[in-house]
Amino acid sequence: MAFKHFVRDSWLTASYYTGLSQLYHALIGRKQGVVSYHNVLPISTLPPFDTYNVDVTAAVFDKQLTFLKKHFRVLPIQELENPQAQGLFLTVDDGMLNNYEILAPILEKHQLSALFAICPAMIDGELPHIWRDHLFLLLQQAQGQDFFLPLNQYQQPFYMTQDLRNLNNLTRELKKYIYQHQIEDIYGLVREICGKNGWGYTQVMHDPLRYQFMNWGQIRDLTKRGHRIASHTMTHRVLKFLSEEQKRYELVESKKRLEKQLNASVDILVYPYGSMAEIDDATVSAVKEAGYQTALMNVQHHSLSTPHLTLPRFAFPPIADAPHLHAIVSGYKFLFR
Ligand SMILES: [Zn+2]
Known part of the structure; x- marks a missing residue:
């Protein structure tokens, strides 16, 4: 296994520095893509481990954005629904406080904008944590x-x-x-x-940047600064496991509450988790019925229909290594599966 990775990594590095991966990208690589992020943290508050690969340090995030701007086009999030738009979009899930305090300022330093996926029940304090x-x-x-x-x-x-x-x-x-x-x-x-x-069902002591949610004022401020807001459902449950009634609650109520708070229409959904384990055709139908125009998954490939309601996304591991990142964006890395 380690040897296989060594061979792959050496190959990716060689491809990058000889221009082979750039050539691949120019000819058949990904022309449109959506990158998904979650948390950007100072190294001192990074959780002890990360099973789900959702945390990245501010330094690595900054380097990834520099890399993306150098090699690809990162488009304003306002163009997300334009099927002709060629380039990359940035999205940020879950609405944690670091999004406002750390992530957004770094985006803005690079003059980039993103779509932030929010769970209104969390912002309103109805549940202590995801x-x-x-x-x-x-x-x-x-x-x-x-x-x-x-x-x-x-x-x-x-x-x-x-x-x-x-x-x-x-x-x-x-x-x-x-x-x-x-x-x-x-x-x-x-x-x-x-x-x-015998534990209390309340907030557990934690690092606020990682586990506390943004408030409505901060979310509204993001929209004033050129970012956009999507629904991430009310409570971040697994949509596929829910009854029709509960699905409607998650999808319709979150849309309504966001629209009321932002005083604007919200018609983008980011599916929680977003793989085939959480989404099926009945889920997509419920999303359509709830009035969403665009919905984003968290996988590259899937077997669902209705493309605009099942847009793929990809994520980066927490690394700043250019050959590796290039291979992920261009799609080159997936040749090694
Ligand atoms: Zn999420």
Whole structure:
């Protein structure tokens, strides 16, 4: 495995410096694309690990933008719906405070704009955290104690040492459990876990830049500065697991609440998670019915119809290595699958 990566990385570096990957891009590479980001943080507040590759340091983010501007066209987010637009768009999911405090100022330094995907129920404080973050923070806090989880019907206690791999794996196991059981009321499950362990169902102590949400004033300010806002559903649950009624709530209510707060129409949706594990044709129909004109997934390829409601996106790993980044944007890297 390591050898295979070494060969691939050497090849990518050679392709980049000989101009081969640029040639590939010019001939058959990606001409349009949407890049997805989440959190941009100072190195001092970067979480101890990142299972989902959603956190990047401010320094790496800055370098990635410099790289993108040098090699590709990064387009104003206002052109997102233009099918003729050739270039890249930037999107930022989840609406955490770092988006306002750190990420947006770096974008603006580069004279770039982005689409920010927001969950109104989080901004309004109806839930303390997005469920995955909440589970992670609860487990982190429970290190060194016995605690109970639905993984074994709360029968045997779990115990975690300060081993980060342990914390990482257990968070992943809980996500797997939720997907296996196609749980609709994920926040009910988080509440149940809190109840079984005598933990309060409230905000867990955390780094505000990473886990606190922007407020409406900050979100409105982003739009005044040339950025755009999309719905990311009300509560960031898995749409595919929801009843029709709950799907409607997530899609229609979030649109309404954003429109009221921004005093403008909002017709772009960014699907939470955004892979085929969370979206099916019934989900896309519900999105259409809710009145969205554009919706963005988080995968490159999928088997769904209605292209404008299933636009692909891609993300970068937290690296600033130009050959590697170039291979991802141009699509060259995917030849190595
Ligand atoms: Zn999200």
